Amino acid sequence: MNSIPSKQPVEPESSEEEAGEDVEELDGNEEEVDGEEVEVVSKKTFADLGVIESLCEACVNLGYKHPTPIQEQSIPLALEGKDIIGLAETGSGKTAAFVLPILQALMEKPQSLFGLVLAPTRELAYQISQQVEALGSLINVKCAVLVGGMDMVAQAIALGKKPHIVVATPGRLLDHLENTKGFSLKYLKYLVMDEADRLLDLDFGPILDKILKVLPREGRHTYLFSATMSSKVESLQRASLHNPIRVSISSSSHQVVSTLLQKYIFLPHKHKDLYLIYLLNDTIGHPVIIFTRTVNETQRIAILLRTLGFGAIPLHGQLSQSARLGALSKFKSRSRDIMVATDVAARGLDIPSVDLVINLDLPPDSKTYVHRVGRTARAGKSGKAVSFVTQYDLEIWLRIENALGKQIEEEDIPKDEAMVLMERVGDAQRVAIREMKDIHESRGKRRGFMNGGRGKRGRDEMDQEDG
Structure with missing residues (x-):
């Protein structure tokens, strides 16, 4: 099995100019796809969805025999190059729903800093990175995790090794974009905002705005996953996605499984x-x-x-x-x-x-x-x-x-x-x-040694909940 080289991308025309522009708001005319309830098991295979053999093999190794509803609905659309809004709860299999299409595209056109996944908490960021590495194990995918509370120098060294995928909490990512020499996402091809409602509940909105302004607009595919579709999430969708298709899986916020x-x-x-x-x-x-x-x-x-x-x-x-x-x-x-x-x-x-x-x-x-x-x-x-x-x-x-x-x-x-x-x-x-x-x-x-308490929350502190 061939591994993915960390090849440097060819600079697209006018990318410098576009990276600094404000993103246009869309008119809200995204398509919508309604899925089945989460507990319904698909009879299809990942190969039926268009997933290539090496990634199907990785799914089998992880015990994924059949796609979940969010995977069945999302993966074919993602492989067609569509932007996606996925409305699904935790435990629905949404991580593999966005990781598999990104890895497949990466194999077709390998480059470093190919994909970025933003997560609201540090634990979720680590879990996503583990799934990226597990699904990409047969093709030697390199993944870097940028979260608050961990050493920035070690993270900068990891970025210097040109990972294919970066998984980050917004505060720490912005720290690196502003302070880590040579780190840029101007060639980024895929952006994922996981648990977008949670990102916004934790007041990451202003940080997300700054991040979006330095990401390329042309040639970038964006996936937004959320348990709910609030007005804040709608605004984030309009600012970051291009003609997205909405995939809705959770049929009721008050539904529990029969077992x-x-x-x-x-x-x-x-x-x-x-x-x-x-x-x-x-x-x-x-x-x-x-x-x-x-x-x-x-x-x-x-x-x-x-x-x-x-x-x-x-x-x-x-x-x-x-x-x-x-x-x-x-x-x-x-x-x-x-x-x-x-x-x-x-x-x-x-x-x-x-x-x-x-x-x-x-x-x-x-x-x-x-x-x-x-x-x-x-x-x-x-x-x-x-x-x-x-x-x-x-x-x-x-x-x-x-x-x-x-x-x-x-x-x-x-x-x-x-x-x-x-x-x-x-x-x-x-x-x-x-x-x-x-x-x-x-x-x-x-607290006494720290001048009387925490004071104003910094970016790293925003990466965790107060519990």
């Missing part, structure tokens, strides 16, 4: 920890995600569980970059069975084979509920989601049920069996309180 068993537990707020431990005792050895609303609660629950002997690890937006990547790695490798997470983990993270989702704190709305429980019962497998409902949560729980269009069944937990655990759980709660106090004291000291 998901949903339950709730009605309980006093003071007994949430107790019932959580009772529930986890029945799921030892199975991967579980526990969702909380705050960073503090995520940390406290992780400490509580570890004190009681569970392999728990926290994930939230205030962890350092290395800690967040380490948490994901440990959970994926199953060295830790339980991840305690804020909603930063509910979107964009490729966490396979989760058997149980626990909403320890109810989400603020039905849309977030669907995102959370969507971490289980994937690809036709069964899964379970259990929500803790206290006396303070009744109104929001009724709204969630109303949006889902069904009443969720109550989980039967014998109260006397749960109460047997009270002494052990109480001891662990006291340990967690002491450790949380130490964490807050040490954080306060660090």
